[in-house]
Structure formats: structure tokens, C-alpha cells
Amino acid sequence: AQTVTQSQPEMSVQEAETVTLSCTYDTSESDYYLFWYKQPPSRQMILVIRQEAYKQQNATENRFSVNFQKAAKSFSLKISDSQLGDAAMYFCAYRSTGTASKLTFGTGTRLQVTL
């Protein structure tokens, strides 16, 4: 079974600064997907970014980028130019390939953004 570990329960960053959230995972599969989800107080999970394991290039979405280290089974999220609206819970998630596969989540990191 796959597991996802987020070792930072809480992080804080000043507005306009950069912060990196850590995630490690364990799997015996060679191909899979990795995700970062954001959960604001509204509870709705929002997909921030995804990475296909077969792609060596790190995914980027505007101010959000990942550092995917397949051999180390590490998948960190970097948020640049942090904004107050980035404050939320962030979850790292794993999914096997296949048309309908469940997501396996980490326990989350609460990000605070200060002025």
C-alpha cells in the first residue's frame, strides 16, 4: 500500500516571500501521479498542481512549482510571492495510474501568511 507523509504540521511565511512544503511518499509502483491540494476554510479541496511520475520535468503553475525527486520519493511544493489568499491547509496526495483510482493523502500542512 502507498503512504504519504507530510512532516510539517504548520508553516508560516511572510507576504511576498517564498515557502516550501515537504512531502514524501512510499510506493512500489513505477508510474503514478502526485498532487498538491489546497483546502481553505470553506473545506472545498482545490487542485493546485499535479506531477506525472514518468515526467522528469518539474510541474509549474504560476507561483506554484514542485521539486519532484523520484529516487528519493520526495515531492515538495514551492510557493513564490506568497499572498494572503494562500493561507490554507495543503495536502499532498498520491494516485496510481488507471482511469479511476483513489487518492491517498498526507495529513496536511497548515500554511499561515503574515503581513
Place this chain on the structure above:
Amino acid sequence: GAGVSQSPSNKVTEKGKDVELRCDPISGHTALYWYRQSLGQGLEFLIYFQGNSAPDKSGLPSDRFSAERTGGSVSTLTIQRTQQEDSAVYLCASSLLLGLSYNEQFFGPGTRLTVL
């Protein structure tokens, strides 16, 4: 367009009572998932429905939990004889099932269940 909706938004019940939680997926989405988010925990997979195939119930924590999906659309998660440890946010997600390997799951806002 309409996203995934869930009702009720909040539910308070007494220990031992049965509860039903409802999920309306995005129209046309053939896969539907239920997850549970307990306080301080990540999301835990419960069950998913994939088209007309038998559901994957491997995540249901006990036989007090069941779910059905009628007409390939709306789903109801039922918890019988609720216990305090059932208190959590129950999230539903849906996705298309295309010929592609990747199908994004879109989440609803969840139902917060409190068992007194």
C-alpha cells in the same frame, strides 16, 4: 457550471442514530468517491463507484457504513448507529472516465458530521 454539491452542510446527531449524507456529482461524471477527514488527519478513502461496475468498498471502516449510487448520479452515504468517532468531515468527489489515464477528481464542500 455546477460543481459537486453535498447536503447537508452540517449535521449534528446523537450517538446511536442513523444518518444519511448526500452527494450530487458533476453532471456526466461517471466516477464518484467518498472520503472522510477526521480532525487533524488527511483524507481517508471510503468507497468509490465507477460507472456500472461493482463499487470499491475497501475503505469502509465498518459494516455500519454503506453507500449507494442511484441511476449513476446521486450518491448517499449512510452511517448506522453512529458513534462519536464517526465525527468528521465527509467529502465527495467526482470525475470523468475517459480513455485517458488521468481524470481529475473534483471535490464538493463536504458535510461536517458531529456525533454527540
